[in-house]
Amino acid sequence: MNNEYIIEVDSLTKKFGSFTAVDKISFTVKRGEIFGFLGANGAGKTTAIKMLSGLLQASSGSARVIDFNINKESEKIKANIGYMSQRFSLYDDLTVLENMKFYGGIYGLSNSKIQMKTDEIVKVLHIQDYKDKLVKSLPLGWKQKLAFSISILHEPPLVFLDEPTGGVDPVTRREFWELIVAAAHQGTTLFVTTHYMDEAEYCDTVSIMVDGRIEAMGSPKYLKEQFNSPDIHTLFVSLARQSKRTEI
Amino acid sequence: MFSIECNGITKSYTAKKQSVLALNDISLQVHQSEIFGLIGPDGSGKTSIIRILTSLILPDAGNAKVVNCDVVKDYEKLRTLIGYMPGRFSLYQDLTVEENLQFFASIFNTSIKENYYLIKNIYQQIEPFKKRKAGELSGGMKQKLALSCALIHNPVVLFLDEPTTGVDAVSRIEFWEMLKELKGKGITIFVSTPYMDEASLCDRIALIQSGSIMSIDEPQNVIQQYKGELWSIIAQNRYQLMMDLKSWERVHSAFSFGENIHVSFKLSEISTDQIQQYLTEKGHDRIQIVKIIPSIEDCFMQLMIRK
Numbered sequence: 001m002n003n004e005y006i007i008e009v010d011s012l013t014k015k016f017g018s019f020t021a022v023d024k025i026s027f028t029v030k031r032g033e034i035f036g037f038l039g040a041n042g043a044g045k046t047t048a049i050k051m052l053s054g055l056l057q058a059s060s061g062s063a064r065v066i067d068f069n070i071n072k073e074s075e076k077i078k079a080n081i082g083y084m085s086q087r088f089s090l091y092d093d094l095t096v097l098e099n100m101k102f103y104g105g106i107y108g109l110s111n112s113k114i115q116m117k118t119d120e121i122v123k124v125l126h127i128q129d130y131k132d133k134l135v136k137s138l139p140l141g142w143k144q145k146l147a148f149s150i151s152i153l154h155e156p157p158l159v160f161l162d163e164p165t166g167g168v169d170p171v172t173r174r175e176f177w178e179l180i181v182a183a184a185h186q187g188t189t190l191f192v193t194t195h196y197m198d199e200a201e202y203c204d205t206v207s208i209m210v211d212g213r214i215e216a217m218g219s220p221k222y223l224k225e226q227f228n229s230p231d232i233h234t235l236f237v238s239l240a241r242q243s244k245r246t247e248i
Numbered sequence: 249m250f251s252i253e254c255n256g257i258t259k260s261y262t263a264k265k266q267s268v269l270a271l272n273d274i275s276l277q278v279h280q281s282e283i284f285g286l287i288g289p290d291g292s293g294k295t296s297i298i299r300i301l302t303s304l305i306l307p308d309a310g311n312a313k314v315v316n317c318d319v320v321k322d323y324e325k326l327r328t329l330i331g332y333m334p335g336r337f338s339l340y341q342d343l344t345v346e347e348n349l350q351f352f353a354s355i356f357n358t359s360i361k362e363n364y365y366l367i368k369n370i371y372q373q374i375e376p377f378k379k380r381k382a383g384e385l386s387g388g389m390k391q392k393l394a395l396s397c398a399l400i401h402n403p404v405v406l407f408l409d410e411p412t413t414g415v416d417a418v419s420r421i422e423f424w425e426m427l428k429e430l431k432g433k434g435i436t437i438f439v440s441t442p443y444m445d446e447a448s449l450c451d452r453i454a455l456i457q458s459g460s461i462m463s464i465d466e467p468q469n470v471i472q473q474y475k476g477e478l479w480s481i482i483a484q485n486r487y488q489l490m491m492d493l494k495s496w497e498r499v500h501s502a503f504s505f506g507e508n509i510h511v512s513f514k515l516s517e518i519s520t521d522q523i524q525q526y527l528t529e530k531g532h533d534r535i536q537i538v539k540i541i542p543s544i545e546d547c548f549m550q551l552m553i554r555k
Contacts, residue, residue: 039416040416040418040419041386041388041414042386042388140290140291166413166442167289167290169289169292169552170548170549171549171552171553177504185487195415197506198504198505198506200506201506201507202504231506232506236418237421240417243418
């Protein structure tokens with residue numbers, strides 16, 4: 001077991017019939033880093049994330065996530081990671097506290113632990129007045145911040161965030177990233193996808209997928225120097241434009 | 249005459265005896281052949297405005313005209329003059345690409361042939377797949393088909409509700425190129441988006457938050473109305489830099505922008521040297537301080553905070 005890396009991916013491939021969605025990707029993610037996983041629509045990001053989080057069987061290749069083999073121990077991966085997406089986050093018709101209790105219970109936390117974590121989240125997010133309100137009554141930005149806090153309720157070493165800030169107002173979007181950075185400072189590894197290229201600059205490492213392969217990977221600073229790009233947005237556009245994948 | 253004109257539009261929704269104000273006294277005018285951008289986050293009221301202007305829901309107060317048709321009284325005529333692409337894909341999933349287009353053309357008593365010139369550049373990209381069912385298309389192709397269907401009756405005004413949401417950076421650029429081309433053909437475009445960086449592609453914009461318009465003007469003028477000066481600061485340790493800026497009593501706001509932090513100060517008379525000195529005292533390294541022109545996102549956040 002290599003302690004420096006929390007994810008090690010080796011020639012991971014997924015084929016759907018004759019179409020290769022993910023094409024022999026290999027990369028590593030360091031413990032405690034913010035890893036930005038970028039790619040155009042249809043580049044294979046979602047397929048890769050599903051394999052890494054134990055939701056989809058790989059066609060070939062392998063990966064280790066935390067201490068588990070994705071091909072043999074997918075249930076253990078699901079129990080040990082955190083996951084949040086823009087689409088699926090919280091139950092709208094449960095209250096804030098009920099959602100916390102529900103997720104705490106799912107992940108097998110004791111009642112006293114749930115109580116402790118709940119108090120902590122309520123304090124950090126300043127939502128004392130809202131804890132007995134239904135989640136659907138919260139503004140979207142608050143919901144997303146709450147969903148993130150709940151995704152790390154069971155203190156997972158690794159969290160997958162799939163477009164967590166889509167449609168969120170610009171002030172809340174930045175507050176959201178402050179939560180992400182704070183979690184990274186406490187040692188959590190964050191694996192993030194986003195369509196906001198400015199957010200890629202907040203990551204320690206960025207990878208850019210084109211046509212099922214990783215075409216660029218490194219710190220934002222390194223990538224800008226290597227590709228002679230003023231920012232990640234420019235680099236992303238120039239790489240994604242090289243895509244030969246006809247939409248299917 | 250304006251293509252779109254609305255005055256004092258107000259709309260509330262009631263759910264479980266609780267009333268929520270979705271639109272608060274919205275007034276705006278859109279000129280002919282202009283790209284007008286309605287810019288704001290989810291839940292700010294963008295879709296409600298578009299649904300009122302397309303006669304799909306009724307306002308509680310105020311009035312609106314689109315191509316001189318009142319959105320309440322003349323809704324039947326109005327609907328023949330506008331094209332509408334909703335935020336959610338709303339074509340018939342079990343009809344083919346070609347059948348969908350044919351269907352929309354026949355509803356408006358026209359033919360694909362008659363207005364083909366208008367959609368040619370967009371439709372050609374999906375024409376190789378015209379026998380495929382719409383439900384089996386990729387996201388990008390669905391979007392092109394939806395746009396083709398919204399245009400097939402040669403509308404005077406085109407309403408697009410968040411056409412680029414969830415779309416990657418490259419496809420977004422391509423989509424805006426298509427809009428520019430349609431504007432060149434004389435179509436008025438009313439488009440909503442949560443992406444602040446798309447503001448510069450519009451002729452005029454309205455910044456909307458919590459059901460109220462905060463600013464409405466040409467993008468350049470919105471930027472000129474930014475109060476005070478804005479600085480962009482970088483240092484070796486960005487996390488610590490943000491902490492130190494936020495705890496400095498002279499700082500009014502500090503927001504991350506990529507690798508930079510954009511900072512405004514409570515008193516505008518502050519010099520680069522004073523900022524440099526403060527940060528050096530805090531132990532920062534490799535400090536870069538530049539005065540910059542604000543972006544629309546900076547303006548949006550300033551208006552949000554002031555509210």
